[in-house]
Amino acid sequence: MEDMQKYDEDFFLFLEAGFIAINQADEDSCVKLFKTCELLRPNNLLHKVGIGYLHLHKLEVKEAISHFQEVLDEEPDNDMAMTLLGVAKTLTPDQVAAGERLLTQSVQESNDPYVKNAANTALDFVDRFIKKYPGPAEVKPKPPS
Numbered sequence: 001m002e003d004m005q006k007y008d009e010d011f012f013l014f015l016e017a018g019f020i021a022i023n024q025a026d027e028d029s030c031v032k033l034f035k036t037c038e039l040l041r042p043n044n045l046l047h048k049v050g051i052g053y054l055h056l057h058k059l060e061v062k063e064a065i066s067h068f069q070e071v072l073d074e075e076p077d078n079d080m081a082m083t084l085l086g087v088a089k090t091l092t093p094d095q096v097a098a099g100e101r102l103l104t105q106s107v108q109e110s111n112d113p114y115v116k117n118a119a120n121t122a123l124d125f126v127d128r129f130i131k132k133y134p135g136p137a138e139v140k141p142k143p144p145s
Helices: 008-021 028-041 046-059 060-072 081-091 093-109 113-130
Strands: none
Touching: 008 028, 008 046, 028 046, 046 060, 046 081, 060 081, 081 093, 081 113, 093 113
């Protein structure tokens, strides 16, 4: 572990690289980078937020919710985890209202302008596409002529 200490100052570089890997659809690199973060600073939960974001990116919503909730159980004031949990819940048909409440709470309580912007964007998406009637599940195919 002593060898790992020399990389501690690079923790946030590894973390940011993990998020970039997600956006480039490089899951293998992403997982390795977040595992590195976990080894460097096991008490810092941002790597768990990252893994949750990976699942959200892949639309594995249940897994994403689980990771974000785990972070919030340990750090109830984690604005990023709360916002991403809200996003994940709005993508789950029976949890849309709960997700909206989390996103609204993020907008009202967060001191981070990026978190507020993300929550506002997600709320706009929910209003414009998720709550729009008819939703994809309600559209009925036309009967054959």
